[in-house]
Amino acid sequence: MSLLDIKNLTLEIDIAGEWVKALDKINLVINEGQIHALVGESGSGKSLVIKAIVGAIPQRWRVTADRMTWRGQDLLTMSIKNRRKVIRSDISVIFQNPKSSLDPLLTLGEQLKEIVPEARLESRLFWRREKEREKIVMELLHRVGIKDHKLCMKSYPHQISNDVCQKFMIAMALVSEPKLIIADDPTRGMEVTAKSQILKLLSRVNQVRKLSVLFVSHDLLAISSMAHYMTVLYCGQTVESGDMLQLKKRALHPYTQALLDSAPSFRKDLPPKSPLSSLDGTIPTLQHLPIGCRLGPRCPRARRECVVVPAVRRVHQHYYSCHFPLHWDKK
Amino acid sequence: MLRVVLRFTNLVVLTLLALSFFSFVLIYLFPGEPLANLSGIPNPSPQEIEQLQHLYHRDSVFIVQYWYYLIDLFSGNWGLSFSSGLSLSSEVARTLPASIELSTYALLLSFIVGLPLGFLAGLRHHKTTDYALLSVSVLGYSIPVFWLAMLLILGFSLQLGWFPLSGRISLLYEVPRISGFILLDILWSDIENKSDVFIDAVRHLILPTLSIAAFTTTIILRIMRRSFIETMNSDYVQAAVARGLTSRQVIWKHAIRNSLMPILPLLGMQFTTLLTNAMIVEVIFSWPGIGNWLIQAIYQRDYPAIRVGMLAVATLVVIFTMTIDLFLRLVDPKKSKVERVAI
Structure with missing residues (x-):
């Protein structure tokens, strides 16, 4: 059964009096125990998808969706209070900038203890509860690989290094024993060892606790080895989603192919001194979105038909939205 | 440390x-x-x-x-004063506490009024409450202090007669000087009809305090509002929301503390403005403070x-x-x- 099921999620932002679709009909299905990768270049709306899921968006933005359910419960029609409750108990988010997503005036220990759910405490007496909280927090910190928990707990966010901070964020995400962890580019700006530690940690959590992980990143190399399923986002539109292996082997959308090509280690037959492939141009700003398929101006296969938004097509478990997919002519 | x-x-x-x-x-x-x-x-x-x-x-x-x-x-x-021939240290000791007293009450009042209102405006950002408070604050921000003081005197002392026109205390009462802060002195002294004297002193305080506090209150309100809005939009508050904390937890534990941090340095900077305003108001209300005294000294060279x-x-x-x-x-x-x- 799918945990999170999003169909045609649209997010509109008011820019200087004009409503712009920052997210245009996003589809996303996350199943239990699965690592799902959400990939796209910066500015493609990855973080917005997450904010829309957890409801941390300004009230004046408009969110609409045909379907947005969490284990059968509709998230959009739910009251804010209930939604918070669901998110508190079932979904945890690890943010991009670990440092700026921690309150600078509270110690790490205080912040971690604050979110230990009441349900995990057995005792009724507050001083025993405090002890229990300490114990839970300590075990968690050890589990994510922070050895000196005492020092960590009494530090302020600005006092610790970035990768420790990210580990701490993972501990924070695990404390409520969620069903789904959303990791928003957790390895950004880290050096390789710290990065691999974080990735290992996440995949171990996935294997041991049967947790689903929604892994958001633009780093294909990091993701490809651990993710089971991948959704590619471009400029607020889902262009392709499917099984990770399938996608790697036989991408149907030109954008996915370009993304894969831009990471040289995916191409085994790359001769020396050959130019790196990349799409021309840059991702358009929200004020100047092209009509139809938003990849249009940059797409090598674009034709006149591309000014119409392509419908989602399906081949088995492989979804893509393109008028002229790759490998199409051969069929 | x-x-x-x-x-x-x-x-x-x-x-x-x-x-x-x-x-x-x-x-x-x-x-x-x-x-x-x-x-001298x-x-x-x-x-x-x-x-x-x-x-x-x-x-x-x-x-x-x-x-x-x-x-x-x-x-x-x-040294001595040219005009009065009295020792300057005793003159300053007489006038400075009166000014400090007035400014302190004005500052306290502007905090008590400005902080919650600013917080309210920030909470109701982009709503009627916010706009109403903001417009009122522009008014308070732009009225010159001396003019406001004059208006208050015209309205409340001359027309309505609710509050005395000038001075620190009615001439009928004699309060022995201990600390120089009149309210404290009254409380400490053992004069008869203490409560009457106290009420009289408070009535003398109200108009000058109000006219000084108007400006500072609006400043504090605006800064508090801005700071609160910024804190609410900051990453860690958004993150706290995303972690599923209730609004009350987010606001009380994270937002308020963080938005109060920029207020204190502001207080340090506003203190000079406050004192300058107090000096002007002292002249208008004949308040025996250091501002009044200094301006007299300037007049008399x-x-x-x-x-x-x-x-x-x-x-x-x-x-x-x-x-x-x-x-x-x-x-x-x-x-x-x-x-x-x-x-």
Whole structure:
């Protein structure tokens, strides 16, 4: 059964009096125990998808969706209070900038203890509860690989290094024993060892606790080895989603192919001194979105038909939205 | 922490030294005889001049003179006033507490009113409450203080007769001076009909306090509002929301504390404006404070009084600002330099 099921999620932002679709009909299905990768270049709306899921968006933005359910419960029609409750108990988010997503005036220990759910405490007496909280927090910190928990707990966010901070964020995400962890580019700006530690940690959590992980990143190399399923986002539109292996082997959308090509280690037959492939141009700003398929101006296969938004097509478990997919002519 | 305190003390001492030096130089810069400016005796006779020469060590080097000037400052020999002939230290001791009292009440009032309103406006951002509070604050921000004071006098003293026109307390009552702060003095003294006297003093306080507080309140309101909105949009508050904390938890535990942090340095900066406004209002309400006294001194070209008054006010401002800075430095964990590399 799918945990999170999003169909045609649209997010509109008011820019200087004009409503712009920052997210245009996003589809996303996350199943239990699965690592799902959400990939796209910066500015493609990855973080917005997450904010829309957890409801941390300004009230004046408009969110609409045909379907947005969490284990059968509709998230959009739910009251804010209930939604918070669901998110508190079932979904945890690890943010991009670990440092700026921690309150600078509270110690790490205080912040971690604050979110230990009441349900995990057995005792009724507050001083025993405090002890229990300490114990839970300590075990968690050890589990994510922070050895000196005492020092960590009494530090302020600005006092610790970035990768420790990210580990701490993972501990924070695990404390409520969620069903789904959303990791928003957790390895950004880290050096390789710290990065691999974080990735290992996440995949171990996935294997041991049967947790689903929604892994958001633009780093294909990091993701490809651990993710089971991948959704590619471009400029607020889902262009392709499917099984990770399938996608790697036989991408149907030109954008996915370009993304894969831009990471040289995916191409085994790359001769020396050959130019790196990349799409021309840059991702358009929200004020100047092209009509139809938003990849249009940059797409090598674009034709006149591309000014119409392509419908989602399906081949088995492989979804893509393109008028002229790759490998199409051969069929 | 001790090092921080020491550093700040050092800074205060140095600043005060510079100020005292400036006031010493003023003796020579003011028109008239330096000796007269220093001692406060307008036209000394040759005999007195000789005495004063000796008293102020006028025959020694400039720096040595300054040293004796400092000693005089610390021992309270600040000279006499040209106009009243009274000792300046007693004059300042009489007027300064009155000003501090007035400014303190004004500051307290503006905090009590400004902070919650600013918080409310920030909470109701982009809604009617916010816009209403913002427009009112623009009004309070742009009304000149003296004009507001005049309007208050016109309305509440002359038309309605609710509050007395001027002064600190009705002439009928006599309050013995202990601390110089009138409300405290009344509470401490054992005069009869204490409560009547107290009420009278409070009624005298209301109009001047209101006219000073109007400006500061609006400033605090605006800064609090902006700071709260910024904090609510910051990453960690958004993250706290995304973690599923209730709105109450987010606001009370994270948003308010963080949005209060920029208010305190602001307080240090606004203190000078507050004091300036208090001086103007003192003149209008004939409040026997240092502002009123200084402005009278300026009118009468009472150079010793100007020199000492300036020094007293500047010292007050420096010490207050530095204390606030020091307090902030000690309270804010972000400013402490401990870095933990390995955990």
